Amino acid sequence: MSMSGALLTDHYELTMLQAALRSGAASRRAVFEVFARQLPGGRRYGVVAGTGRVLDALEHFRFGEDELAFLAGNRVVDDATLDFLAGYRFRGDVHGYREGECYFPGSPIITVEGTFAEAVLLETLILSVLNHDCAIATAASRMVCAAGSRPLIEMGSRRTHEMSAVAAARAAYLCGFAATSNLMAGRVYGVPTAGTAAHAFTLLHDSEEQAFAAQLASLGTGTTLLVDTYDVARAVRTAVELAGPGLGAVRIDSGDLTEAAREVRAQLDGLGAHGTRILVTGDLDEYAIAALAAAPVDGYGVGTSLVTGSGSPTAALVYKLVAREGSAGVLEPVAKRSVGKPSRGGRKEAFRRLDESGTAVAELVTTGGRRPPGARPLQTPLVRGGEVLVREKPEEARARHREAFAELPVTAHQLSRGDAALPTVFD
Amino acid sequence: MSMSGALLTDHYELTMLQAALRSGAASRRAVFEVFARQLPGGRRYGVVAGTGRVLDALEHFRFGEDELAFLAGNRVVDDATLDFLAGYRFRGDVHGYREGECYFPGSPIITVEGTFAEAVLLETLILSVLNHDCAIATAASRMVCAAGSRPLIEMGSRRTHEMSAVAAARAAYLCGFAATSNLMAGRVYGVPTAGTAAHAFTLLHDSEEQAFAAQLASLGTGTTLLVDTYDVARAVRTAVELAGPGLGAVRIDSGDLTEAAREVRAQLDGLGAHGTRILVTGDLDEYAIAALAAAPVDGYGVGTSLVTGSGSPTAALVYKLVAREGSAGVLEPVAKRSVGKPSRGGRKEAFRRLDESGTAVAELVTTGGRRPPGARPLQTPLVRGGEVLVREKPEEARARHREAFAELPVTAHQLSRGDAALPTVFD
Structure with missing residues (x-):
């Protein structure tokens, strides 16, 4: 199988292309926008x-x-369309929000401009990538906020499609996760990788003591020992006996984590292992993380809820035609009027308005080239004439997200369901 | 990037391997099972x-x-481990349930047997694939049940990771969906592909009439016209005027679908287009499909809810060590005793007990080689000594699912939350 993503596309995009090639409308200039109707x-x-x-x-x-x-x-399409596709490459322009930036309902995250033919073909692929990655990133950002200064490790690969797992690890890192368990994300994106040990490792050995000894002998005292396979208190005692008070960390994966963390902390301190950290895992989401704020926990491992977007596995982004060249050769705004799903025509520009203290107060979306003075422009050129202009390291997006999040009003920190932290003002 | 999936693996599997190579336990025979604690x-x-x-x-x-x-x-692992990995290939055995089969809490869907070293490395990849695909398939099967004899088209690619989309289309087809919009699923798995047209196609043209005429001219009167871009009644009139009463289908994507379908059916019939089918789309899930049973709908297009598992995006399957060779060289059952997450040790066999009418009444899971007389065995050899034994076409799994579903008691048809349709009996 080739590496091309060209078939990661819906059937109807090609049949629409065929019909538009026949009607002549395929060569009209077109502007598509990616946005969310709501969060x-x-x-x-x-x-x-x-x-x-x-x-x-x-x-x-x-x-x-x-x-x-x-x-x-x-026989998906006719010969004329096959000829067109054989020569296809995107030669249009793309601009949009950079990774790590925050968005709100109606924010034009990505704008694709080209002929209808070249832009319509990208709909599915662009939406697939952004709907997944934005959903995971949004969940990740909430978890990072809930965790405060404590590090988060992403360990959800096993709970999602094997390639989604890699993208999820990347998205979580962009939003402030410290590391991932996913080695491919380390290989492809340079995300730091980390891991502890599974219950299977303890069960494999004839005793917990032998398992811990084997892990310490091979991985050193800085390793993290999993202490809930049998009895937590006994495991912690064994761990410190074998590793000494310099043991790196212990992991607790079951039971009441607040209570367990308190007991383990007291036990570790009693054994002189004041520096041994406590990592907790086990169906954690942003709410469970927030609830553990007062517990003596040093880090969180998050799996299922991260990779499934913590209840919102897709970002509900759409790719809509907002303007196209009319019969007079001029770009005209267009919008459907479907019941309950109206769209807003016209090519948009987006800005974030800040108050004097630097706190964001509104998302401004304008048409017709209006640029509100003093507001921060949110879009940047990404592709020009088919050439990709922007190559970023994950660390750049990570730094951008830190800044973009810090700029939001404190209502953005609320985990409860509610209105967007900023109003989107269309002008 | 190579095609190997070996890095679609969690960091800790390799560090456990390193420690087990050092302790000598890596070469112990081990049995891992994939199962769900609950649905x-x-x-x-x-x-x-x-x-x-x-x-x-x-x-x-x-x-x-x-x-x-x-x-x-x-520096993920040491040199000895790298040497082991360089020569690694799985040479163990796998047996399990075939695709399309139904399962229940505790069903041993997949059993992997080999050395600890060779079996532990597969944990993440096996779980990623099965947790995703089983979640989607389960949602798909419920939708197929709710749709009765009406066909379903999978069109959710844009709402999930681009590669998940391909696997989701495959899983939906296994469970009885008629087609997918995803061309890659057609290319790789032979799933039939289908599509209609988007609002953008109508908006691209100077009028709805011109858009419909272009689509009909290129794709023929058997095509499906999207009728809710502006005014549905006007669009239906235009569609039949242009295509004649032989128009293939119309698609409605917004509004109250029951009411809209009734109005459109009456209008089509009034125009003599009795054979023109009505396809509905727009945030459909199994509940919405069931609610449309009495509406004059001829087919459903399902997107978001299918690819996100309709509220359950992951199947919660786990991969647990259930037996391993002890110091005496004999395979012994093992099980952790973590609070709230106990596991059941021992290598398992699974059977489905049917009553005299052929209706399933229980999932039987035995250890120690007991084979309940008259019950249907559920596991089959899949890999022996590293060689894959089974190659199936999607149609085979599709036929198996039809049979396996037909065998279940009618409680399995209930869409409400509740207990599993069969009790799992451990023996």
């Missing part, structure tokens, strides 16, 4: 993630022999 | 999907130069 789950803000992955995918979006043979063999 | 979302049954993808991945699970260089460069 799922009553979230107070969304986090942009996936833009870098979109740009990578764009460069490999080609219909090669393999793809064309499939489309021809299954 | 998420109060589901009445689960559907096995992803086994074929696991077997494909197993054959590419190699630590090549690229993978080893990453692990060495990041």
Whole structure:
């Protein structure tokens, strides 16, 4: 199978292309925008993630022999369309929010401009990447907020599709997670990787003592020992006996974590292991993390809830045609009028208005080129004439998210369902 | 990047391997089982999907130069472990439920047997594939049940990670969906693909009439016209005027779908287009599909809720060591005793007990080789000595699911949250 993502596309995009090639409308200039009508789950803000992955995918979006043979063999489109696809590459422009930036309902996260033909083909791939990555990033950001200064490790790979896992680890890192368990995310994106040990490792050995001794002998006293396979108090005693008070950490994965952490902390301190950290795991989400704020916990491992967007596994972003060249050759705003799903026509620009203290007060979305004085522009050129302009390291997006989040009003820190932390003002 | 999935693995599996190589326990025979402690979302049954993808991945699970260089460069494991990984290939056995089969809490869906070293490395990849695919398949099966004889088209690619989308389309097809919008699923798995048109296509043209005419001219009167961009009644009139009464179908994507379908059906019939079908889309899930049973709808397009598992995006499957060779060289059952998450030791066999009418009445899970007379065995050999034994076409799993579902008691048809449709009896 080739590396092209060109078939990560919906059937109807190609049949629309075929019909538009025939009607002649395929060559009209078109402007598509990616935005969310609302933030799922009553979230107070969304986090942009996936833009870098979109740009990578764009460069490999080609219909090669393999793809064309499939489309021809299954009569998905006619010969004229196959010819068009054989020569296809995106030569248009893309601009949008950078990764790590926050967004709100109606924020034009990505704007794609080109002919209808070249822009319509990107709908599914762009939405797939952004809907997944933004959903995970938004959940991750809430968890980082709830954890305060304590580090979070992403360990949810096993609970989601194997490739989603890699993207989820990346998105979590952009939002402030310290590390991931996913080695591919380390390999591909440079996300720091970390791990402890599983119950299977303890069960494999003839006793917990032998298992701990084996782990310490191989990985050193800085390692993290899993202490809840049998009896936690006995395991902690064994751990410190074997490792000494310099033991790196213990992990608790079951039971009442607040209570267990208090007991283990007291036990560790009693054994002189004041520096041994306590890592807790086990179906944690942002609410459970917040509830552990007063417990003597030094770090959190988060799995299922992170990779499934903590109840909101998709960001509900849409890709809508907002303007296209009319018969007079001029770009005109367009919008559907479907019941309950109206769209807002016209190419948009976006700005964040801050008050004198530097706190964000509104998301401003304008049409017609109006630039509100003093507001921070949110869009940046990403692709020009098909050439990708922006290459960022995850650390850049991570730093940007820290700043963008710090700029939000404190209502953004609320985990409860509610209104967006900023109003979106259309002008 | 190589095609190997070997880094789709958690960091701790490699560090456990390192410690077990050092302690000598790595070479002990081990039995791991994949099962669900409970069915998420109060589901009445689960559907096995992803086994074929696991077997494909197993054959590419190699630590090549690229993978080893990453692990060495990041000091994930020591040199002895790198040497082991360089020569690694799975040479153990796998048996389990076939795709399309139903499962219940405790069903041993997959059993992996080999040395601890070879089996522990597969944990994350096996769980990632099965947790995703089983979650989607289970949601899909409920939707197929709710839709009765009406066809379902999977069109959720844009709402999930781009590669999850392909697996989701496959899982939905296994459970009885008629087609997918995802072209890659057509290319890779032979799932039939289908599509209609988007609002953007109508908006692209100077009028709805021009858009419909263009679509009909290119795709024929058998096509599906999207009728809710502006005014539904006007669009239906225009559609039949242009296509004649032989128009294939219309799609409604907004508004009250029951009411809209009734109005459109009456209008189509009034125009003589008795054979024109009505396809509805727009945030449908199994409950919305069931609620449309009495409406004159001919097919459903399902997106978000399918690819996100309709509220349960992961199947909560775990991979647990249930037996391992002890110091005496004999396989012994093992089980952790963590609070609230106990496991059941011993290598298991599974059977489905049917009553005289052929209706399933219990899931029987035995240890020690007991084979209940008359009950249907549920496990089959999948891999022997590292060689994959089973290659199935999606149609085979699809037929199996039809049979396995038909065998369940009618309580399995209930969409409400509740107990599993079969009790799991451990013996």
